[in-house]
Amino acid sequence: MLTILRKELADYFTSMRCFILFLLVFIASAVAIYASYHGIREAAIDPGPVFIKLFTTGEDLPSLTVFIALLVPIIGIALGFDAINGERSSGTLNRILSQPIYRDSVINGKFLAGIVTLAIMIGAIILLVGGYGLRMIGVPPTAEEIVRIFIYFISAVIYGAFWMGLAILFSVIFRSLAVSLLFPMAIWILLGIPASIFNPYISFFVPAVSDSVSVQLMVARLSPYFLFEEAMTVLLIPVWRGWGLLTSVTTSSMLPNPLSLDQSLLIVWPQFTVLIALTAVCFAISYIVFMRQEIRST
Amino acid sequence: MGKKIVVKTEDLTKKYDRVTVVDHLNLQVAENEVFGLLGPNGAGKTTTILMLLGLTEPASGTAQIYGFDSTRQPLKVKRLAGYLPEKVGFYDTLTARENLRFIAELNNIGYAESEPLIEQVLKSVGLDDVGDKTVNKFSRGMKQRLGIADVLVKKPKVAFLDEPTAGLDPEGINQIIDLIANLPKMGTTVVFSSHRLYEVQRVCHSIGILAKGKMVVQGNLDELGRDALAKGRFRIEVETAEPSPQLVKVIKKIKGVSNVEAKGNVLHITTDADLRAEISKAVVQNGVALIQVKIEEFSLDDIYMKYFHEG
Numbered sequence: 001m002l003t004i005l006r007k008e009l010a011d012y013f014t015s016m017r018c019f020i021l022f023l024l025v026f027i028a029s030a031v032a033i034y035a036s037y038h039g040i041r042e043a044a045i046d047p048g049p050v051f052i053k054l055f056t057t058g059e060d061l062p063s064l065t066v067f068i069a070l071l072v073p074i075i076g077i078a079l080g081f082d083a084i085n086g087e088r089s090s091g092t093l094n095r096i097l098s099q100p101i102y103r104d105s106v107i108n109g110k111f112l113a114g115i116v117t118l119a120i121m122i123g124a125i126i127l128l129v130g131g132y133g134l135r136m137i138g139v140p141p142t143a144e145e146i147v148r149i150f151i152y153f154i155s156a157v158i159y160g161a162f163w164m165g166l167a168i169l170f171s172v173i174f175r176s177l178a179v180s181l182l183f184p185m186a187i188w189i190l191l192g193i194p195a196s197i198f199n200p201y202i203s204f205f206v207p208a209v210s211d212s213v214s215v216q217l218m219v220a221r222l223s224p225y226f227l228f229e230e231a232m233t234v235l236l237i238p239v240w241r242g243w244g245l246l247t248s249v250t251t252s253s254m255l256p257n258p259l260s261l262d263q264s265l266l267i268v269w270p271q272f273t274v275l276i277a278l279t280a281v282c283f284a285i286s287y288i289v290f291m292r293q294e295i296r297s298t
Numbered sequence: 299m300g301k302k303i304v305v306k307t308e309d310l311t312k313k314y315d316r317v318t319v320v321d322h323l324n325l326q327v328a329e330n331e332v333f334g335l336l337g338p339n340g341a342g343k344t345t346t347i348l349m350l351l352g353l354t355e356p357a358s359g360t361a362q363i364y365g366f367d368s369t370r371q372p373l374k375v376k377r378l379a380g381y382l383p384e385k386v387g388f389y390d391t392l393t394a395r396e397n398l399r400f401i402a403e404l405n406n407i408g409y410a411e412s413e414p415l416i417e418q419v420l421k422s423v424g425l426d427d428v429g430d431k432t433v434n435k436f437s438r439g440m441k442q443r444l445g446i447a448d449v450l451v452k453k454p455k456v457a458f459l460d461e462p463t464a465g466l467d468p469e470g471i472n473q474i475i476d477l478i479a480n481l482p483k484m485g486t487t488v489v490f491s492s493h494r495l496y497e498v499q500r501v502c503h504s505i506g507i508l509a510k511g512k513m514v515v516q517g518n519l520d521e522l523g524r525d526a527l528a529k530g531r532f533r534i535e536v537e538t539a540e541p542s543p544q545l546v547k548v549i550k551k552i553k554g555v556s557n558v559e560a561k562g563n564v565l566h567i568t569t570d571a572d573l574r575a576e577i578s579k580a581v582v583q584n585g586v587a588l589i590q591v592k593i594e595e596f597s598l599d600d601i602y603m604k605y606f607h608e609g
Contacts, residue, residue: 003400003403003404090388090390091387092387092389094353097353098351098353099376102373
């Protein structure tokens with residue numbers, strides 16, 4: 001499996017696709033730095049640690065977190081959509097499988113290589129913005145901020161792994177590259193639509209619950225996009241308290257001080273678990289389908 | 299024979315969506331021979347090979363290579379057997395050498411061992427001068443030869459080549475056939491599928507003909523040939539300037555001639571022995587100008603056509 005992992009990584013890093021993705025990453029970082037350059041002065045007045053605000057502020061421009069939430073699915077899909085059917089159509093799959101290796105090491109190796117590539121890309125964005133931001137504002141991060149950013153990094157990788165798992169799943173099921181690219185893309189767009197759009201439909205079918213905020217939230221949480229955004233918000237904006245209904249009495253008595261790391265983690269734990277579960281499900285299905293699939297190319 | 303049987307199937311059956319593709323196939327290949335798997339498209343040749351390699355599970359029956367069950371011990375089988383798929387593909391962005399190195403790594407061949415081996419294998423298929431070119435610049439024939447190099451890198455005991463000559467020009471076919479013919483000397487048994495009879499006839503020691511998933515006939519090429527050709531009889535064609543009914547009668551009287559048929563200027567004569575000398579003498583003595591006398595050698599076509607019509 002290590003051989004396949006190594007080969008896949010070498011493939012990724014020498015491919016045009018990866019070059020373009022890295023270019024995207026750099027552009028995103030540049031824009032994010034520009035955005036935080038403009039927003040950080042005002043944002044620093046608000047309570048909470050300063051350094052971490054580099055990632056979430058951006059006056060009118062989208063901040064880095066917005067970029068990552070947008071970019072990561074694209075990277076994930078781009079890395080995974082031709083994993084299996086690409087090999088199949090180029091005729092290399094049956095050649096590889098006739099070597100003395102277990103069939104699962106092919107798909108495992110590909111998945112791992114994708115995760116490593118994702119981690120390098122996301123790590124590159126975060127470090128680029130962090131590094132330049134540090135030069136820019138001159139406020140070093142505290143240990144807690146570093147941990148928060150690291151956890152955010154991991155959640156972004158898991159989020160990317162979900163999209164890659166989804167793309168790999170379609171690449172196992174469909175023989176055509178175009179289909180396996182379009183399907184995860186369509187799902188991405190569908191899930192990226194704000195859940196509020198669906199509220200009228202919900203109220204049409206089940207009028208009684210339509211006004212309930214918790215129902216709307218539940219619908220929204222079906223989307224990994226929303227889950228990731230929630231996780232990101234809690235992790236990177238320590239003053240964030242969570243969702244659900246808060247009466248004005250509660251909010252007025254709340255102190256606007258940042259939560260400690262373990263409290264933030266506690267809030268975000270369900271989102272985290274669901275993201276991991278979704279990724280695992282995607283991978284497990286593609287794994288099972290691949291293991292049972294016929295190898296014939298024709 | 300007394301030769302060791304290294305590839306064996308017993309009642310091997312495969313069904314796709316209730317259509318039986320391979321039907322109770324019994325196949326035996328002896329060590330160090332070239333075995334030709336013949337049959338029209340869709341006869342189940344590829345499926346049989348895939349089952350022998352453990353890449354596809356049979357519905358029933360067993361496939362064995364060197365005594366290892368292909369379904370139960372696929373890794374052991376894959377260590378011994380090399381496979382050249384019908385549509386062989388390589389990683390286009392890698393060089394020929396890198397492609398082979400990857401396969402060597404998958405076979406746990408260390409770097410120290412694999413480098414000279416790759417060199418040697420590339421040389422044997424005549425690709426040593428383009429080994430560092432990326433595969434997307436290769437022609438179809440070069441890819442096919444690289445495919446054979448790819449099989450050889452793992453030093454297989456058995457090589458399964460699925461239509462290795464499909465889509466090649468005559469020169470490419472010759473190169474591949476020569477490579478195949480040399481494999482048994484290197485201790486590799488070859489099973490290759492084809493529907494080009496001429497190639498099979500050139501290199502195969504024994505053949506098996508498949509039709510609709512069933513083995514129609516299997517055995518040594520020479521024996522099958524004699525068998526196929528009019529039950530051991532000889533067929534002689536005599537072309538004359540102007541055959542007369544008189545001549546036909548005379549030839550019929552020659553001892554050993556069992557049948558004479560006139561088609562235009564050509565007489566088709568069936569005999570028990572090679573009677574060319576006697577027949578030409580008779581023609582000349584009857585005052586008819588002799589143009590040519592030809593004895594029909596059996597070809598695989600005859601075998602193929604014969605069993606095909608029966609099957």
